[in-house]
Amino acid sequence: MAGPSHYIMPLPEFDKPVKLLIVASPYYKDLSDHQIAGAKAEIEKAGATWDIVNVPGALEIPTAISIAERMSNFDGYVALGCVIRGETTHYDTVCNDSSRAIQLLGLQGVCIGNGILTVENYEQAQVRADPADQNKGGGAAHAALHLIALSRKWGRPDKGIGFTSDILLAQQGKTTA
Template identity: 75%
Template sequence: MAGSETHHILPLPEFDRPVKVLIVVAPYYKDIADDMIAGARAELEKVGATHEVIEVPGALEVPTAIRIAYRQSNFDGFVALGCVIRGETTHYDTVCNDSSRAIQLLGLEGACIGNGILTVENRDQAVVRADPAQQNKGGGAAAAALHLIALTRRFAATPKGVGFKPGGEIRLAGTPEGGSNA
């Protein structure tokens, strides 16, 4: 039974520079969204991260909003929140698959996103997953974003000294530091 399983949860990363996160939420099911936001905020506050919350109409708009902010703003990471409950049509499959795929593609572009868009069979499942005192999927999404931000900072590119340098010196790749190309 899934309820009796134990899961390993990574400790939250520590940051030496401030972290700024955008929470993008589709509040179609407002009570569920509010619980997820509360869980995400609490997790972000544990590491001193600042955050903003924006709302979009539905789960399909969450990745688009993240893409706009990723390209045009200065957020370190993003938390995607929403809930899709299975209905009587295939619309559920489209929304689940397309929102998840778009978020994954943004992550592969380098955006640090914690995906907390619930995809559930019924409202009862959503309530348990959203509740910060139970499964706290909003908090889990925030933690995922924080881990990706930490990883991005850990592997941040350092200048390799290739190309044009001030003073007119030209260095080519593979040339030893301080060496000449002439």
């Protein structure tokens, strides 16, 4: 008996270039290499470009994304890592805190595909990381690309966050009255 089928949305199409940053933790290097390969393939299939940065662990991934969002020009991000349950509660802390931080960044409008695997054992991680199997790295890139497409669809050049100073408005030829 076959399991449930999963619908995979077609890749979005873009009329302007798209650049993503893959933020990976190579703590389990072989798994990370598989996740990165899957993400790169998906990004390239969409005609987008990518750059990559490695960080020590899953907890550093959201911080690196936050820094890049403030200081660079990426359209979106792919978070890749793997947390395998161990003998202590550290697993729960790393899973919950990295996921929560990525979610908070997303709620601020940062386009992130979360591919941080949270698994019970190494075998589960292998299946999920393998581009020829579950390809969670490719899935995270796919998600980021769709969020970028939504942000471009709904984005308006005159829509800002917070207040706009009178000086900036004057430079733009607008008034506050």
